[in-house]
Amino acid sequence: MNIFVFLTSLFWPTDLALNNNLSNFIEYSVCSVLTMISLLLVSKQPKLSAAIMLPIPFLTPKLSIFLIIIFSLQLALKRKKIYFFFLILSLTIFLTKWPELKGETIFNLDYEKKQEVIRNTRLYNSIAMARLFHNKPRIVIDKFNIRFFSLIDPSNYFFQFHPREGLINNQNLQKFPSLALIPFLIALINISSKNKSALVYLFSGIIALSLLNNFDRHDFILFSPMLLLIKEGFEITFKTKYKLPYITAFLIFTVFELTRILII
């Protein structure tokens, strides 16, 4: 099974490296590696796990929100005082990083969208109805929804956003093998104590990235929780009677897709 996890883990880093310069690749990778280490330590050494995440906002200010969300969730779920301490710390870091972060979030309203609101409100006979559906807060809500649903779209991770690529600012990387979708869904349906932390990290990452204007490449922090879930899914799949046909199809497709990443 390790060979399948290994093959799966090659996709996103390879495609990211091939499509970005070295310094950017290092920036995205370090954040992802720190997330992975934190995730692996979360149940055995929660303090160290939380502390490892602290450098992330200094490497990438955009990901300051990620820490706030993850510590808030862990505080709510595990009710350990240590998470309250790290939450305060991450809030402090966030406030210091706010000047850099300000223009990068969805709360920055662009001129075109504001004009669209004015234009659309004129089409209604009822001002109340016009204001219900066309207002400035709705611009922010719509931006959040577009990003959130892009981040939970399976096509994003397994099919490079195909057939609806080009609708969002994205490199459309091949993040995981297409057939890894099956173990991923199996893991989501069979939530256990083993993969709960991965879900928390995944959910936190999705919410945090949805608050950014452009989450592309910063979503590499989702690599480790998703990989862990896929690994869990492999374990379940390989215990079923569909093991052999799945393995055959997976290997053929994965080698094919990996070849395409490397040469095309």
Add this chain to the structure above:
Amino acid sequence: MKKHELLFLLLSIALATITRFYKLGEVPSGLYLDEAAQGYNAFSILKTGKDEFGKSFPIIFRSFTDFKTPVYIYTIVPLIPIFGLTKFTVRFPSFFASILTIPILFLLIKKISPKKISHNIASISILLLALSPWHILFGRTNFECNLALFLYLTGLYFFYVSIEKPKALILSAIFFAIAIPAYHSQRIITPLTLFYLFAKNNKTLFSKSHKKIFLFSLAIGLLLLLPTLKVALTPGFLARASGLNIFTRIPAGYSDNQRNLIDLFANNKILLLTKQFLALYISYFSPRNMFILGDYGKRSSFPELSTFFIWQFPFYIIGLYLLIKSKKLGEIKNLTLLLLAISPLPAAVTHDPYSTIRALPLVIPQIIVISLGINWLYSKLLFNKFTKVGSLAGFAVLFTYSLLKLQSSAIILNEYYRATDWNYGWEEVADTIKNNLNKDLPIIVDNTRSEPHSQLLFFLEYNPENYQKDNPLNLQEYYTNMNRNKNKIIGNIITRPINWEEDLKKEMYLIGDELAISTQQIQNHNLTLIREIKYPDQSTAFRIIKTNPKSTISAF
């Protein structure tokens, strides 16, 4: 049926009627060329017993060599003497089928669900369907898929009834047999469904109580399908499938540049096509498409509204989890999983991303899934009177919001932003031709960017016999000749590209869009602007001008 069940059913039908009947025929105000073509062919059948090309009662309608399915067109025929040849008439069958789908779905879900949840799931499902943007869009406009869905669900319902009452098999066979030629997708979905029903119930079907009726129903079904089977191998019948499928095109990501074996492997067409099919198939379950993006086509979506309301998303996730994990759902689980699996198939083999027309049957299982989620939450909130009232109030707020959202997107924004896509303006052009133009002068209607003859024929109610004579086709080649002549003769009207060198030399009318007839050309050639038709956003739709041969200045 219990009183409260009847009340729920009537409420859903009332809601569905309001959302679909309100301004039916007026909104969208344009009439798309396919709608006009279906209406005119129905008119031609009524008047002459032949279609626009002179073919008697065709099995599939040639139209724009897209070979339209026949059932919808034949349902329009008896409505024309009642309502006239109007936009309302051509959209009415879709509306009516949409309304009838509500009770059929209710009865079907009640039939196959465990008694403990059948009332709740059936009631919530029909309420959701009544409000469904996906189903409403096709219930307000002329789309065959809506009628086909109703026929298919009715066939399903009568099949399940027949398990206890064998004679219902006859009705099931009739409805399934009519569903197959009713829309292209049903050519795949219905046979797969029948295969499943047969595999699951073959013991019952061949039992003493059912065998004779089953064989008789099979015979009736095949008899009804004979005309369709007769043309099944013609290029016409296969036109849509062959024109749209991904297997006849270069797969996405394919590169011609192949220098060695590795390149050959990396560009393997079978693997690329398989991946493309999987990507297209999965897209029909993507929350991004379901709740945010909707259909990419401007006529199969409303502005700022997807196929489902965004508030339904959490219930969809909960419902999916319950559907997969629950072992107490019985046949509703099997049927929902079957419909989820097969409904996207006809759409996923075409290259269009998230085509809601071709995948319309998918609305049913996805609504059932959402209903399961809503029912679960409601059952969790029933622990006291306060939470029960609170949750009902919450749903009432959501439904009210959804109704207002429909009004906003389907009526107000759709009219403003999608007028071009709905071919707005041809009714006004026809009106001007009838009332303001000299009938002795030729009229040239530019068809460089469109094929307006169907709309002109429709709004002018042009004599079909004359049209058939002036635009002949070798009827022996009706189902086989795939060549399409875009230029048509409609009395003194000819649809063809404007020829600026020749047309200005004679006295005639020219009709075209802003690109065909610019203000510069009107000035340069001293043309007379008869009428300028504008879209709701005040941009120019069409210009109707008269030439002035005596004072024409050559443009070249």
